[in-house]
Structure formats: structure tokens, C-alpha cells
Amino acid sequence: MAEEIEERIKQLEEEKKMLIEEIKELNNRLRYKTMEHKALLPFVEKTKDVRVDNIIKQLKGLEFKVATQAHTPQMERNLVKKIMELEKELSKHKGVFRARKKLKLIESDLNEIKKKIEEVEGKLKAIRKELKGLYEKLKIKKAAEKRGMTYGEKTDHMITLEDVVVVEKSENNGKKKK
Numbered sequence: 001m002a003e004e005i006e007e008r009i010k011q012l013e014e015e016k017k018m019l020i021e022e023i024k025e026l027n028n029r030l031r032y033k034t035m036e037h038k039a040l041l042p043f044v045e046k047t048k049d050v051r052v053d054n055i056i057k058q059l060k061g062l063e064f065k066v067a068t069q070a071h072t073p074q075m076e077r078n079l080v081k082k083i084m085e086l087e088k089e090l091s092k093h094k095g096v097f098r099a100r101k102k103l104k105l106i107e108s109d110l111n112e113i114k115k116k117i118e119e120v121e122g123k124l125k126a127i128r129k130e131l132k133g134l135y136e137k138l139k140i141k142k143a144a145e146k147r148g149m150t151y152g153e154k155t156d157h158m159i160t161l162e163d164v165v166v167v168e169k170s171e172n173n174g175k176k177k178k
Contacts, residue, residue: 002145005138012131019124023117030113033106040103044096052090052097059086 062083066076090097 002138002141005134005141009131009134009138012127012134016124016127016131019120019127023120023124026113026117026120030110030117033110033113037103037106037110040099040106044099044103047093047096047099050093050096052093052100055086055090055093056097059083059090062086 062079066079066083071079
């Protein structure tokens, strides 16, 4: 039984070691993403009054209008001019758009990494709790073996009193005879 406990302890220690390595890797990723977030945040905050989304909506609306509706050549030229102006304005703000998109991705990565770290830490906590119990069992078992006692099992070279004694059943069920 001690060998089984020691084997289980060895197995849990390996799992614990792997989980600790995984947490180290996740912490490195978290640190990197946090630094990346801190680097992008000031730029996005500085340019938050730039309305890239409105420009994109206007551009798509005009493109849809040109593609689906019939217009006079003059109206169509005006729409195409507007589209070109919006595309030019959008190209000026392309960096802002990309930075905002990247910031959203980084924030989602940060949340995902934090959830993963919590999950791994939960597993690690459970393993540590189980290891503590196994180490206690092993300690008690070894102390009992030192004193010559067995813990939870009987040895082959000893015979218990149960094996030797035969209990006779009395026929009068404990009543006195007259």
C-alpha cells in the first residue's frame, strides 16, 4: 500500500510540475500582452474623437447605393467622387482603425489568459490538497511500520483471533434454566 501511495505522489508531483510550467508560460504571455496594451492605449485614447466607424458606414452605404440603384451619369459621378473622398479620408485614419482593432484583440487575449490562469491554478490547488493528504497517509503508515504495526492491512505471518475462535450460539437465548 505504501508503494501505491508513493506512486500516486510521484504522478501528482509530475502533474504539478507541468501545471507550474504552464502557469509560468501564461504569466509571460500575460506580461507581454499587458505591455502591448499599455503601449497602444495612449494612441487610441488620443485619437478617440476620430470617427472611423462613421466613415466606413458612409462608404459602404454609398457603394451599395451605386451598385443597386439606377442613377443619371451626373449623379453617379458625384457618388463616385464622394466615395473616393471617403476612401482618401479613411486611408488617413487607417492606423487609428488598426490600432483600435488590435487593442480589442489584445484585451480579449488578456481576458482569455486570465481565465486560463485561474483554471490552471484551480487544478494546482486540487493537486496540492490531494498531495497533502497522501503525504499524511504515508507518514502515518511509515510511523506505524516502524513500531511494528500495520496500517489498514494485515500481514500474512499473523493470525487474528477471529480465525481461531468459534462462537457457539446458546439455545436458550440468554434465559436462565430452572
